Amino acid sequence: MGIYAEPRFLPCGDLALSVELGDDINREVNARVLALEYLIQQKALGGVTETLPSYRSLLVYYDPFTVGWDELTKSLRALCREARPEVLPPARTVEIPCCYGEDLGFELAAAAKKIGLPPDDVARLHASTDYYVYFVGFTPGLPYMTGMPDRLEIPRLDQPRTKTPPGSVAIGGIQCCIYSVESPGGFWVLGRTPLRLYDPSAADPILLRAGDHVRFRMISRAEYDTIAGAVAEGTYTPRMERA
Amino acid sequence: MPSVLIHDAGPQTTVQDLGRRGSLRVGIPPSGPMDREAFLLANRLVGNADDAAGLECTLIGPRIEFADERWVAVTGADMPVTLNGAAMPRWAAFEVEAGEVLRLGPAASGVRGYLAVSGGIDTPPALGSRATYLRGQLGGLEGRALRKGDCLPLGPASGGAPAEVHEEIIPDYTVEPTVRVVLGPQDDRFTKRGIAALFDAPYEMTSQSDRMGARLRGERIEHTRGHDIISDGVALGGIQVVGDGQPIVLLADRQSTGGYTKIGTVCSFDIGRVAQVKPGQRLRFRRVTVAEAHEFLRAYRRELDDAIPFPSA
Numbered sequence: 001m002g003i004y005a006e007p008r009f010l011p012c013g014d015l016a017l018s019v020e021l022g023d024d025i026n027r028e029v030n031a032r033v034l035a036l037e038y039l040i041q042q043k044a045l046g047g048v049t050e051t052l053p054s055y056r057s058l059l060v061y062y063d064p065f066t067v068g069w070d071e072l073t074k075s076l077r078a079l080c081r082e083a084r085p086e087v088l089p090p091a092r093t094v095e096i097p098c099c100y101g102e103d104l105g106f107e108l109a110a111a112a113k114k115i116g117l118p119p120d121d122v123a124r125l126h127a128s129t130d131y132y133v134y135f136v137g138f139t140p141g142l143p144y145m146t147g148m149p150d151r152l153e154i155p156r157l158d159q160p161r162t163k164t165p166p167g168s169v170a171i172g173g174i175q176c177c178i179y180s181v182e183s184p185g186g187f188w189v190l191g192r193t194p195l196r197l198y199d200p201s202a203a204d205p206i207l208l209r210a211g212d213h214v215r216f217r218m219i220s221r222a223e224y225d226t227i228a229g230a231v232a233e234g235t236y237t238p239r240m241e242r243a
Numbered sequence: 244m245p246s247v248l249i250h251d252a253g254p255q256t257t258v259q260d261l262g263r264r265g266s267l268r269v270g271i272p273p274s275g276p277m278d279r280e281a282f283l284l285a286n287r288l289v290g291n292a293d294d295a296a297g298l299e300c301t302l303i304g305p306r307i308e309f310a311d312e313r314w315v316a317v318t319g320a321d322m323p324v325t326l327n328g329a330a331m332p333r334w335a336a337f338e339v340e341a342g343e344v345l346r347l348g349p350a351a352s353g354v355r356g357y358l359a360v361s362g363g364i365d366t367p368p369a370l371g372s373r374a375t376y377l378r379g380q381l382g383g384l385e386g387r388a389l390r391k392g393d394c395l396p397l398g399p400a401s402g403g404a405p406a407e408v409h410e411e412i413i414p415d416y417t418v419e420p421t422v423r424v425v426l427g428p429q430d431d432r433f434t435k436r437g438i439a440a441l442f443d444a445p446y447e448m449t450s451q452s453d454r455m456g457a458r459l460r461g462e463r464i465e466h467t468r469g470h471d472i473i474s475d476g477v478a479l480g481g482i483q484v485v486g487d488g489q490p491i492v493l494l495a496d497r498q499s500t501g502g503y504t505k506i507g508t509v510c511s512f513d514i515g516r517v518a519q520v521k522p523g524q525r526l527r528f529r530r531v532t533v534a535e536a537h538e539f540l541r542a543y544r545r546e547l548d549d550a551i552p553f554p555s556a
Contacts, residue, residue, distance in 0.1 A: 010428035012478035013508030059476030
């Protein structure tokens, strides 16, 4: 378990390969994936055209006319040795206001029942810790996060929903996510944030990034509406700090 | 401003260029044309740069009116082309005058037709590209498919000498294509029989296919120990095999990551062939190594560059 002694290079067609650094979901492995990606960017590694981090691997697109498989894997192997969390720039902590329950967190009551706690306690517990963003993806801007109190671990929905509203804050297993666009979903929706995780009309449409920390702030239904209005007018600046 | 007016958009006509780069890491796919080769040749035919924006039409083409004089070219799916009612050639540039109406009919073969206009379509780029990403409402015209009454701005016409494609490279979309596949990244999660199934039998395109993925049906592809993996990045052409043992080839608008095993990846130069297979038609997979794939890629690029005598301008 954990980090492999040597990275695995897995072919993904003629233009990409996957660098797999470990075999489970843990922050140490993921931090190395992010560090590898960061080093590739910093050193502007020749022939690499695009990268995509996930839990334990980095998808690397390359131009085979600039760099061959052997040369590329050799450079990547060397970078993997340097790819330690310390090389990464300081992480950001992003505050996500969240209205729990009400009409927005439409599965809070059912989830609370399954967990065996009052809904208010589930909401308070959920907002009591920091979450770590392993990567952003599947749909634009959707963060894959852990950091939830153990008490809130819950199996996914038996029947996934066909539609989940964007901004829905939801939990499943030991994970928490925020749906970024309307999409199907198998996590329990506890609340909703008025922030846009993906805003196609913005210059930078994506709010969260791999390696970020997320802190939920409990807000009322009224405050939700106020912030949603400010977001729509483009006058709301999400709170962020660097570690 | 020079423009084209959409009289009738067809079922799904979108603005595309070669796609956006660098946004996969936040979950935004590159988008771009499903059949890159046909798209690129259309641009070259009218003297545009390869990355100029044009239209991708699905199954039935649009009816559009031009506000000024342009060179246009139609490639890809076999959609009959008329200009003010008169039949026009495909895979060759021709001139249209202000006020003339161009129509692309229903595809006799193939799925996706491409229309390039000299000067290119000049909608505002989003994240560095004019490509439409429908699910993300990004790029193109307001991030959506075109509608009747839309007006698309055009860039200044470059005035390059228009060309035609050598006949021998015009594809025949009625034949069953064989597309080349590199095994991996999770081929170790399939039985020998499962891998053999992928390459031995043809697979049929289903009607559930779209710009995100081609859902195929055929011989069951057997896993060794389940179809779930820790979610990882999905490359263009990745062949995901879900619980029912059926393959899905992931295309231009694919999700960026996924938790299903990927037995192999269709090579970039054959993606266009997948994109032109109609529901009910079949295709075959052929196994190649990474080194072979790079040789084929080299040959493919040479063929593309030889296909059109480059515009002299």
